[in-house]
Amino acid sequence: MRLASFIRENIAPIVADWESFAITLDPSGARTESLVIRDHIQEILEFIVADIETTQTDGEQVEKSRGEKPEQHYPSAAEVHASLRYDGGFNMEQMVSEYRALRTSVVRLWKASGIALNMPDFDDLTRFNESIDQALKESISDYSKKLELSRNLFLGILSHDLRNPLGAVSMSAELTMKIGELSGRQLMLQSQIVESASRASEIVGNLLDLTRARLGSGLPIIRHVMDMGFVSRLIVDEMRAIHPHQEFLLNVSGDVSGLWDKARIGQVFSNLIGNAVQYGFRTTPVAIRVEGAPNEVVLSVHNEGVPIGADALPTLFNALTRAQPNDDTKSRPLSGNLGLGLFIVKEIITAHGGTISVSSSEKDGTWFRARFPRTDKVVDIKSKTLGTKPDSAAQLSDRVPV
Structure with a gap:
């Protein structure tokens, strides 16, 4: 049986075998429900099957090997999978290891089916690896963009929201030193220092929570x-x-x-x-x-x-x-x-x-x-x-x- 046909007819056992590994990567420490852990894996397998069965020239194969294959539509199943893994708290190493496990599951189950490999099968295996690499490239690219946006937003929010309260702290402290004797004005300025510093601390704490939430899930509200x-x-x-x-x-x-x-x-x-x-x-x-x-x-x-x-x-x-x-x-x-x-x-x-x-x-x-x-x-x-x-x-x- 050719590899594309094998994958198409055995999607359920392939996903189940892959899931036994992927579920161990759950960053929450809990065993995520199958419906969640299997998200878009079937769609990725369907993309692989369609890619293997699509006629490909030598030039297109070289283009794909360089990661230059044009994307058919956005977002692809691999990109959606990357977004869900990012929002779910998976790191990039965990996401990449899922593809490694998927590759191993397909090849191991195909081999266990008792097929006698011939030259067309080796060609299929090459096309399969190319397709996995293409999906992996799309996932990494999407994940990296979200990670970069997260870093930029974190730094931007930090500098933006600390500017006003810390500016008030600095100016109030300077005015207090220039006034001299303790007076009602000094007491007011000192009170402003305390309040502004307190608000700055609250913002820093919220920013740390924001980073943990990965920004893409929305701002946490208490x-x-x-x-x-x-x-x-x-x-x-x-x-x-x-x-x-x-x-x-x-x-x-x-x-x-x-x-x-x-x-x-x-x-x-x-x-x-x-x-x-x-x-x-x-x-x-x-x-x-x-x-x-x-x-x-x-x-x-x-x-x-x-x-x-x-x-x-x-x-x-x-x-x-x-x-x-x-x-x-x-x-x-x-x-x-x-x-x-x-x-x-x-x-x-x-x-x-x-x-x-x-x-x-x-x-x-x-x-x-x-x-x-x-x-x-x-x-x-x-x-x-x-x-x-x-x-x-x-x-x-x-x-x-x-």
Whole structure:
């Protein structure tokens, strides 16, 4: 029996034999269900069979041996398999060893069938190895691209999100030393140092979690009862320390409490306000609104400046994309980020089940509006018992979801 026919008629036992090895590579330490561990292996085998049976010239064989065979469609079964293995936490060595095991399973079972090999069979075996190598090349290429993107995003997010809080730490510390005697102003600045350093630590911890999640699976969200108005005041005060000559107008209205990730919400505020400062006219204020509605809380950030071009709007929230500074902001030092601010904002909002929109014109300026749905009702024990509105971390800790 020719090799292609053998594979086609024995896919089930080949996959079962291969699975006995592949299941030992499960990085979670648990025995993944067969439906998961077998993903796309049958499709890869079907690709191999079709490739073996396809007529091939000597020139095409040389081209394939160099890894230059044109891809028929994207994503191929091998590329999908690589994506699933990447998202599942497999390293590249584990993924490559799966192909080695698949090659061994097919050849061993074919040999055990009692076939007497002749010259056409050796040709089939050569074509089989070429096909395995082609699938392996596609898997490695796809896996490597995702790994590289992960590294770039990690470094970009790290540099981007630590810039504002650490900038506030540095400036506040310098001002404290220049003021001299301990005063109310010094106490305020020292408090800013503590708060900004704490937020920086939270971001670092979240970034480590983000790396473990491999980024491709989405941002991890840890929900706690919180007051979005409280976070907005913290971030606006931080921005005032960083940009002492910029005017900020903050308006908080309605019930802005809910179940969200406080550190992530802080990132959204920081990125949107920082973006407004960078691309707005320095002579006009940056306006921030936090509005509580029955089913959601809406965050709006507004600045006056050169409108965002219509051609830039569709890709505004993509990674590694940044707007060009206008004439009024060219003299300001560039943020030095990799164009990840709005990408991070959208990912955080999406992870909370929310949406973000942007509008920009000469008449109305630029508006970013983020909507965060309420996932559950929140009872404010302290407000019910004392009739006070929580505005501190201590009071926020007394809130519980029901």
